[in-house]
Amino acid sequence: MYKLISPLMQLVDWPMRAFQSRFGQRRLAWVFLAPNLALFGLFVFLPVILNFAYAMTGSEHILLRDRPFVGAQNFAQLTNCKDYLNPNSCQLDVFWRAVHNTVWFIVLQIGFMVGFSLLTALILNRKIRARGFFRAVFFFPVLLSPVVVALVWKWILQDQGALNGVLSSLGYQPYNWLLDPSWAFGFSVFLTVWFHMGFYTLILLAGLQAIPRDVYEAAAMDAASPWRVFRKITLPLLMPTMIVVLVLALIKGVQTFDELYAFTGGGPGSATTLMIQYIYETGFAGAPRLFGLAAAASILLALVLVALTAVQLWVTRRNANG
Amino acid sequence: MANFLTRTRGKERLHWTDWLSYAYLLFGVVVMFGPVLWLALSSFKTEAELQHYPPRLLPYIQKTEKIPGYDSALPIFKVTKGALAGQEVAQVRRIGLVAQVVRPDEPGKLVKLPIADRKPVEHVALATSNYVKLFKRFDFLRFLWNSTFITVVATAITLVINSMAAFALSKYAFRGRGTVMALVIGTLMIPQTVVLVPLFLVVRDLGMINSLWGVIIPGAATPTGVFLLRQYMLTIPDEILDAARMDNASEWKIYWRIILPLSAPAIAVLAILSIMWRWNDFLWPLIALTQSKFFTLQLALNSFRGEFNTDWASLLAMTVLTLLPIVAVFAFLQKYIATGIATTGGK
Numbered sequence: 004m005y006k007l008i009s010p011l012m013q014l015v016d017w018p019m020r021a022f023q024s025r026f027g028q029r030r031l032a033w034v035f036l037a038p039n040l041a042l043f044g045l046f047v048f049l050p051v052i053l054n055f056a057y058a059m060t061g062s063e064h065i066l067l068r069d070r071p072f073v074g075a076q077n078f079a080q081l082t083n084c085k086d087y088l089n090p091n092s093c094q095l096d097v098f099w100r101a102v103h104n105t106v107w108f109i110v111l112q113i114g115f116m117v118g119f120s121l122l123t124a125l126i127l128n129r130k131i132r133a134r135g136f137f138r139a140v141f142f143f144p145v146l147l148s149p150v151v152v153a154l155v156w157k158w159i160l161q162d163q164g165a166l167n168g169v170l171s172s173l174g175y176q177p178y179n180w181l182l183d184p185s186w187a188f189g190f191s192v193f194l195t196v197w198f199h200m201g202f203y204t205l206i207l208l209a210g211l212q213a214i215p216r217d218v219y220e221a222a223a224m225d226a227a228s229p230w231r232v233f234r235k236i237t238l239p240l241l242m243p244t245m246i247v248v249l250v251l252a253l254i255k256g257v258q259t260f261d262e263l264y265a266f267t268g269g270g271p272g273s274a275t276t277l278m279i280q281y282i283y284e285t286g287f288a289g290a291p292r293l294f295g296l297a298a299a300a301s302i303l304l305a306l307v308l309v310a311l312t313a314v315q316l317w318v319t320r321r322n323a324n325g
Numbered sequence: 326m327a328n329f330l331t332r333t334r335g336k337e338r339l340h341w342t343d344w345l346s347y348a349y350l351l352f353g354v355v356v357m358f359g360p361v362l363w364l365a366l367s368s369f370k371t372e373a374e375l376q377h378y379p380p381r382l383l384p385y386i387q388k389t390e391k392i393p394g395y396d397s398a399l400p401i402f403k404v405t406k407g408a409l410a411g412q413e414v415a416q417v418r419r420i421g422l423v424a425q426v427v428r429p430d431e432p433g434k435l436v437k438l439p440i441a442d443r444k445p446v447e448h449v450a451l452a453t454s455n456y457v458k459l460f461k462r463f464d465f466l467r468f469l470w471n472s473t474f475i476t477v478v479a480t481a482i483t484l485v486i487n488s489m490a491a492f493a494l495s496k497y498a499f500r501g502r503g504t505v506m507a508l509v510i511g512t513l514m515i516p517q518t519v520v521l522v523p524l525f526l527v528v529r530d531l532g533m534i535n536s537l538w539g540v541i542i543p544g545a546a547t548p549t550g551v552f553l554l555r556q557y558m559l560t561i562p563d564e565i566l567d568a569a570r571m572d573n574a575s576e577w578k579i580y581w582r583i584i585l586p587l588s589a590p591a592i593a594v595l596a597i598l599s600i601m602w603r604w605n606d607f608l609w610p611l612i613a614l615t616q617s618k619f620f621t622l623q624l625a626l627n628s629f630r631g632e633f634n635t636d637w638a639s640l641l642a643m644t645v646l647t648l649l650p651i652v653a654v655f656a657f658l659q660k661y662i663a664t665g666i667a668t669t670g671g672k
Contacts, residue, residue: 012581016581019576020577023575030499031576032493032497032499035497036489038546039489040490040508043512046527046528046543049523050520050523051523053520053527057522065525126346126350137350137353137354140357141357143655146601148607148647149623150607150626151648154644158367158641161637163376168378168379168380172379201357258518260518260607261607268630279518282522283521297522298523302519305515
């Protein structure tokens, strides 16, 4: 492989050498940075600016020069609600339902995810056999694709699936789980916990293993009860890692789309439609393609994400220094 | 015996909390592995077996036999009632509730039999018909090619440009380095999900909608990759570079011949991450690739999922083939993947 590309790299060497002798070694840094920065500029920073331009213009045209300026109208539509706790009272009820769903989804998902990840990490941190194997078992779903995960569980939950098979052999009635709004939502939370839990377990396990042994030895000298050791030593010392896990789970939770879209398609109705899916459906899924509304919604989402990421960076930096 | 089973390495008896721990872990094995294993087993079932309700754990195939006088092999049943009870018969055709059957040793003589009085003769076997159908009826190879092309090319581009940027940021002191680092951190705050609309416009203006390049290029520069490689390159001593410069090596050669080989472990981690991101990528390809001939495996899987009737037979086989490469990579590189994901925070 290396040998294969070598002649190609030789070819690049010549213009690079010319640049170096002309502009000096230090300016060469910009040449090395150029491709990466160009892509960042074109596909990250330019879109961020354009996003505002779209959010403040209307109509279904994609080209900016065809779009009439509407000011804050898109934002006004999105936030036009009599009662924010009741999506039906909003002008764009689907958007607010998506917001509500996202909030509920995150609260439930993070609760279960952090709970199970912590439990699993604590158990994996004990003196157990085949730890590597068990760690891998909990971790491997992280590598699967969202669509595959969705299909795996859809296959189990479909009306003639394994779950109904087991239930009916126990004498219960089979049930169409994914056509019931509450069950579909519940299973959506379950599926994402199943999918991502291993990732957080791994981080928490690393945090647990970083706690110095001698603290525990001192506690053993004092004959502290296991529960007391957990509450007074493990939990406080694990707190920085826990906060990282919480913030990361929040950032990812807000952006959940792939697995739920392939799992329930956001339905039944809009029971499992989250923020990103609202943006996708408003802007891309079909006519009318309301780019302005989608852009405005994604700016609202971006505000939340920037705040969360700022917290994350602050926490990691504080952990690294402390 | 019980003593032997409960003995641990430390020669202590297992505490009850140990039992609980192992119980939890075994439960975990069932919940985490079970569903995927169930899907894999199901993909080897015949269409008839997939219709079987309640579903059975193992894939069964009905026995068939070639009977003289009939073109295709006939399904074999066991008769449960009547004059032929206990014998195996081959079914020629079925009309309503009545089956016309023949005895294999008497192929000329048709017998009528109520269908309730017969039971299929089955044995456990893996049916490959779903996989065969996938290759025959669907453009599976095209989807596979699209996915592979995107994954390989995008990963190669990411590795080259990210390592170049990381080299500049770790080994050069130049004006504006702090600003560039801040920009990279900035891009970390802007995931693709919040700029979908304008990104679509940019990619469209570049003529890359419905082109594999429209998926490859926008995500090729990753802030995670730049960070990961820069942190690693900072640990490479500058003396090596100075020595090379003494020998009149060009900067490009230093990057290519010294820095890259020395950062191999970090590059391997980034390569694995990138392969995973690209192979599993969904939302952006869903927007950028709307014609089915450009579909990746993930998009094809999603498009099979009908609103009401889903072609599960093909879907199951395709799902297994889609997760196979990732499972293979995982089996060989488990350790690297775990450390890589833990150090970078996933993405």
